Amino acid sequence: MGSIFQITCDGAFFNRCLDCFLGKVANTSKLHDNLVALETELGKLIAAKNDVMMRVVNAERQQLRTLDQVHVWLSRVEAVETEADELKRHGSQEIDKLCVGGYCSKNCASSYKFGKQVAKKLRDVRTLIDEGVFAAVATEVVPERAPEPVADERPTEPTIVGLQSQLEQVWRCLVEESVGIIGLYGMGGVGKTTLLTHINNKFLESPTSFDCVIWAVVSKDLRLEKIQEDIGKKIGLVDDSWKSKSVEEKALDIFRSLREKRFVLLLDDIWERVDLTKMGIPLSGPKNTTSKVVFTTRFVDVCGSMEADKKFQVACLSEEDAWELFRKKVGEETLESDHDIVELAQTVAKECGGLPLALITIGRAMAFKKTAEEWIHAIEVLRTSASEFAGLGEKVYRLLKFSYDSLQNETIRSCFLYCCLYPEDYDILKWDLIDCWIGEGFLEESDRFSAENQGYYIVGTLVHACLLEELEGDKVKMHDVVRDMARWIACEIEKEKRKFLVCAGAGVGAVPDVEGWENVRRLSLMQNQIEILSEVPTCPHLLTLFLDFNYKLETITDGFFQCMPSLKVLKMSNCGHVKVLKLPFGMSKLGSLQLLDISHTGIRELPEELKLLVNLKCLNLRWTHMLNKIPRQLISNSSWLRVLRMFAIGFENSKEPSEDSVLIGGGEVLVHELLGLKYLEVLELTLRSYDALQFFLSSNKLKSCIRSLFLIKLGDTKSIHATAFADLKHLNELCIRSAVELEELKVDYTEIAPKRSEPFVFRSLHRVTMERCHKLKDLTFLVFAPSLKSLSLYGCNAMEEIISVGKFAETPEVMGHISPFGNLQTLYLTDLPELKSIYWKPLPFTHLKEMTVHGCNQLKKLPLDSNSATERKFVIRGYTHWWNRLQWEDEATQIAFRSCFQSHEI
Numbered sequence: 001m002g003s004i005f006q007i008t009c010d011g012a013f014f015n016r017c018l019d020c021f022l023g024k025v026a027n028t029s030k031l032h033d034n035l036v037a038l039e040t041e042l043g044k045l046i047a048a049k050n051d052v053m054m055r056v057v058n059a060e061r062q063q064l065r066t067l068d069q070v071h072v073w074l075s076r077v078e079a080v081e082t083e084a085d086e087l088k089r090h091g092s093q094e095i096d097k098l099c100v101g102g103y104c105s106k107n108c109a110s111s112y113k114f115g116k117q118v119a120k121k122l123r124d125v126r127t128l129i130d131e132g133v134f135a136a137v138a139t140e141v142v143p144e145r146a147p148e149p150v151a152d153e154r155p156t157e158p159t160i161v162g163l164q165s166q167l168e169q170v171w172r173c174l175v176e177e178s179v180g181i182i183g184l185y186g187m188g189g190v191g192k193t194t195l196l197t198h199i200n201n202k203f204l205e206s207p208t209s210f211d212c213v214i215w216a217v218v219s220k221d222l223r224l225e226k227i228q229e230d231i232g233k234k235i236g237l238v239d240d241s242w243k244s245k246s247v248e249e250k251a252l253d254i255f256r257s258l259r260e261k262r263f264v265l266l267l268d269d270i271w272e273r274v275d276l277t278k279m280g281i282p283l284s285g286p287k288n289t290t291s292k293v294v295f296t297t298r299f300v301d302v303c304g305s306m307e308a309d310k311k312f313q314v315a316c317l318s319e320e321d322a323w324e325l326f327r328k329k330v331g332e333e334t335l336e337s338d339h340d341i342v343e344l345a346q347t348v349a350k351e352c353g354g355l356p357l358a359l360i361t362i363g364r365a366m367a368f369k370k371t372a373e374e375w376i377h378a379i380e381v382l383r384t385s386a387s388e389f390a391g392l393g394e395k396v397y398r399l400l401k402f403s404y405d406s407l408q409n410e411t412i413r414s415c416f417l418y419c420c421l422y423p424e425d426y427d428i429l430k431w432d433l434i435d436c437w438i439g440e441g442f443l444e445e446s447d448r449f450s451a452e453n454q455g456y457y458i459v460g461t462l463v464h465a466c467l468l469e470e471l472e473g474d475k476v477k478m479h480d481v482v483r484d485m486a487r488w489i490a491c492e493i494e495k496e497k498r499k500f501l502v503c504a505g506a507g508v509g510a511v512p513d514v515e516g517w518e519n520v521r522r523l524s525l526m527q528n529q530i531e532i533l534s535e536v537p538t539c540p541h542l543l544t545l546f547l548d549f550n551y552k553l554e555t556i557t558d559g560f561f562q563c564m565p566s567l568k569v570l571k572m573s574n575c576g577h578v579k580v581l582k583l584p585f586g587m588s589k590l591g592s593l594q595l596l597d598i599s600h601t602g603i604r605e606l607p608e609e610l611k612l613l614v615n616l617k618c619l620n621l622r623w624t625h626m627l628n629k630i631p632r633q634l635i636s637n638s639s640w641l642r643v644l645r646m647f648a649i650g651f652e653n654s655k656e657p658s659e660d661s662v663l664i665g666g667g668e669v670l671v672h673e674l675l676g677l678k679y680l681e682v683l684e685l686t687l688r689s690y691d692a693l694q695f696f697l698s699s700n701k702l703k704s705c706i707r708s709l710f711l712i713k714l715g716d717t718k719s720i721h722a723t724a725f726a727d728l729k730h731l732n733e734l735c736i737r738s739a740v741e742l743e744e745l746k747v748d749y750t751e752i753a754p755k756r757s758e759p760f761v762f763r764s765l766h767r768v769t770m771e772r773c774h775k776l777k778d779l780t781f782l783v784f785a786p787s788l789k790s791l792s793l794y795g796c797n798a799m800e801e802i803i804s805v806g807k808f809a810e811t812p813e814v815m816g817h818i819s820p821f822g823n824l825q826t827l828y829l830t831d832l833p834e835l836k837s838i839y840w841k842p843l844p845f846t847h848l849k850e851m852t853v854h855g856c857n858q859l860k861k862l863p864l865d866s867n868s869a870t871e872r873k874f875v876i877r878g879y880t881h882w883w884n885r886l887q888w889e890d891e892a893t894q895i896a897f898r899s900c901f902q903s904h905e906i
Helices: 002-029 031-061 068-096 108-141 164-175 192-205 224-235 247-258 300-305 319-330 341-351 356-365 372-384 392-405 410-421 430-440 448-464 480-493 608-612 668-675 690-697 700-705 722-727 749-755 780-784 880-884 891-898
Strands: 181-185 212-217 263-270 292-297 310-313 469-471 475-477 500-502 522-524 544-546 569-571 595-597 618-620 643-645 682-687 706-712 719-721 733-737 744-746 767-771 790-794 826-830 850-854 875-878 901-903
Touching: 031 068, 031 108, 068 108, 164 181, 164 192, 164 292, 164 310, 181 192, 181 300, 192 212, 192 263, 192 292, 212 224, 224 247, 292 300, 300 310, 300 448, 319 341, 319 356, 341 356, 341 372, 356 392, 392 480, 410 430, 410 448, 410 480, 410 500, 410 522, 410 544, 430 448, 430 475, 430 544, 430 569, 430 595, 430 618, 448 475, 480 500, 668 690, 668 700, 682 690, 682 700, 690 700, 690 706, 690 722, 700 706, 719 722, 722 744, 875 880, 880 901
Parallel strands: 181 292, 181 310, 212 263, 263 292, 500 522, 522 544, 544 569, 569 595, 595 618, 618 643, 643 682, 682 706, 706 733, 719 744, 733 767, 767 790, 790 826, 826 850, 850 875, 875 901
Antiparallel strands: 469 475
């Protein structure tokens, strides 16, 4: 068995040796033939390579992409070609070594090795030739479009002055936060499209995981087909057959294409809700925020209807940023051409109110104005007739007018234009504006509360359309450029229809030519330096006349109002501060007058003839501190008065009234006269005694009308039951002044305790002022005033606490449900020498804007901690020595509020 195994092994070994020998002989003997074949096949391979290369170049020129395998094949051909050339170069030397007819070599090892390399290279070349057929076909049959950039770059300014921080905020929402839909809102020309464009272009600079960014312009004329076409172009759906499909079919195609992608849809200029589902956009849910939608709009309401998860207001530029933008547009060469131009240019920039479109338009127009005279003229034009300034009417006002045109109806448009009667930068009280709208007849007054609600709705509509700006203290204002646009519409575009004459805030001392008033319907001379109205104008069509804030006005000639038969609204507040103003004779001719406002004047008595104003519905006498006489018949059964504002009247006049006048601050007589006003719905009162207050509170009708109470002196009254005010459902303003004996505003907390689930009893109270109530110790009743926005305390010498913890000793459960000052916006504390506490523990102060502390040296701790007013957007004003002595909850709180402090010394 052993010998057989040995023979078998020797035979196998012999066979392997024979195969090896014959193989070596073959590599050597065929060397010449293989070299010739290699050269031939290599030529074929190079030809194939050149053909494929040509196809690749052509594909790239068409922005097509060949398969990666083709590029790998070309690389392998390059490598094989180099190696084969090297073998061919040494081939003749190896051939010379052969002998015995090519079957043997003078150097067997060398020839065998070389022959083996040639044979292998020949096989490689032939393999690549076979693969080259596929490569050629691949470049022709399977081209792929080159990868498109994730977004299409859009032209824009290289820098965005003042918008960088908002760009970063929105970008964080796009790439980091769980936010699906983002709304950018703001007035026309403020830079919304610019911001959206920079967001689009940022995707080209910053790598993200999104597959595509789609841009579509919506515009006022909403057409889903147009938006679908923009989307289809970006995702490669648009061709002749696709264009002929219905909206529903296109939506299905878009949905199928986008549902597996991470996309960002940028929609510019939305004016109403866009149904994304109808367009075919796959919506992200709470657990699926892989895709995003960002849109711009002029209306904050659209952010709601689009169900935006996050909204950002694109506001006008700060003064510093506005100057930077304006400076760039004007150019340094112009600014340096005259030493006066920089200061004048800053004035021009301020006229733009931070609106980028206006800054750019005016800046470009002034770019080569190199004399001070040209700049002074520009300022004059902007202040008097801005629409005549180059480019403003056509480029700026017409853009803003789209917002005006889109308002829902003629009533809202008329209410908007009415606002331009007020001066530039004027803070307009909402209720005062609504009084005027009602007086003009814009709002139906069958029910005063419904009319007021409609007015507040219109104010909200204008705010949401960015045509008015909301301010603290229930006020609004018009942006300077929006006001100029409104004047342009009222005085030029719709001149024949509106017939406005606006000279408000012009600083004029002389009245404009009264002959030009004949056809005017609405006239504003507010905030000027007028001292005398000496001519009698004829104004048969005049409906509104604003004379407010002419402080120097001392004389109105008799008969001035006698030729204004259609006048409905007459405002004369804040007139005659230098010399006491007297109303002229002839006011009885104002037979159509519905609103008379002589508030904040030093007028001493109302003329008897006012009783003949049978259509008068609103009489505003607020803060007529010297007023002593109101004709009895003005407040009588025949009067149509619905609104009577007598807040803070007559408190500086000690003269006894005559028998034919109403007793200012009186009791029974005044109650009797007021009860005769059967249409009365809004009442503001000044009372001088607790008895008078009791008389008023005994009338259910008057209690339902009272909006504001001004209580002064109150004799020897030491205590008032504050819960009596709880029956005044509409009381929103309370002021107590010089009640020197008043010690307490009582509340029976044990009665309120059973109602602790909803204990608030002063729900409508917004403003409270206590002044020179020397013995008053606290205002604990304010814990039951959840809507309180403003609290002002002056000269209350005995006050130690605003909210007293001791008064809840018997009912501690009540405090578990109450957090006072939740809506407080302003807190003024002045000359309270004993005040030690505002509240005994930290409060959120979610809405606080301003806290002023002066003359309160015992107040050593504020009710603040690190969780209070988390946005830190309010100001604390006081003296530095008081601030430095304050004690804090902890160091973190002290550090957090350090930036909020403003010293009185500054």
